[in-house]
Amino acid sequence: MQTWFITGVGSGLGRAIAEAALAKGDRVVGTTRKPADAKELAGRFPERFRGAILDVTDLASIGALVDEAFAAFGRVDVVVNNAGYGLFGAVEGLSSEQIRHQIDTNLIGPIEVTRAALPHLREQGAGRIVVISSYGGQATHPGASLYHASKWGVEGFFDSLAQEVASFGIGVTIVEPGGARTGFRKTAGERLGSDVEAYGGTPIGGLRAYLANPAAVPPGDPAKMAEAIVASAAIEPAPLRLVLGSDAQTILANTLAKRLADVEAQKESAGRTDAS
Template structure:
């Protein structure tokens, strides 16, 4: 297979790191963004020019545009852009600070929007490419105690689903990846928790307070990374890529419930139509 070039945000850990390691080992090139360049010093030492590391916080919007432009300028064609940078924020909505709310949306949703927007002119000019958005089953299903995390993922899924329809004419395809729990550092190190309010003690929203001590997740991050990489070679691109039996179960239950609620309102919905309709 011809070597490809990838742009991946957040390659210091988790799925971004696993994907980068595999791609480099397979001979592909990776432009990888990190907040701390030392986090990928070992990969740079091992793979040299195959890895183009760039320091970036995706909440820095001018920085996003600069890094994406530089990556395309220096590497030429970039075949796949992967929006991976993000984190989980947990706690009841009332427990979250204004700064936590802003930073979660800025990172998980706005950052991904701006990376895609920065890449689009280049993808159009080169005649196509693939955008892969790392989301979660939490972009379709919800749990108490994760309001802002869900908001960020539902928001970016809506953006990417609409974007796919906008850019298909240019040969640009979009895939939304919806993993279940994976054995990365997402829970132990990546999760951020709100300051608890006593009013929520013993309520469903309080369950997330123990997320860092929860049993290991079922998902194998190496297998998930391999599945995401494999999906980039499919034509047409899968609109959604569900990874993990827990992801399938949560999404199936949520979508089944939503469809049942919709079907139950088929007749009543029509009562608000204009007679001319």
């Protein structure tokens, strides 16, 4: 039996991961921002689910809560940084508060949760850290600059962290899902930046309509994604990246191939700046 610490289990992929872990007989400490969001899981799994209130932007509360999670069950085997959301729209239409909240939630929060968990995981001599990124952590779309900034930051931090902690028996997995049938798009539509008239005829102009279009159904099944994430925790060594969804695989393959081609094309010119 493993013990999981998962942020953002109130809905979406976080809820699906918690349910998949509990279904296989594991224990879960799951965080939500509202007590009611954890009530149903607590009722179904009273012995193996422990709810906790956490807003990952409240940095002062993270350390004590993570300590409590490890103390509650004696150890935590898998830490899942899932809490996050998408902030879309032309960057000119975003407020400073929106920008800061996106980075605090999607990037700083996971960093601080992980920093709090690392001493415990090192003492255990084992553990797995999972962070939910996106194919948008390596590829980009217009109108998602701040979301991409947060996810590219996640990718850089956790890629480097994997190398830092491997000698302690701690594995790191960056999950890169494609579009999933969760409430992500609805929430993103509600949090959009202000309209900027100049962008009406650009690709950003149709962003609101796309997010509100009920026919634009993402291909990803959150339950299947959650099962893949839970299964990945048993893979040794830990997969550094876990791509989920045919859309994610296609977009990432095309993006990385183009990026590599661009780098290869500069092989000779890059060397000209070396000291002779």
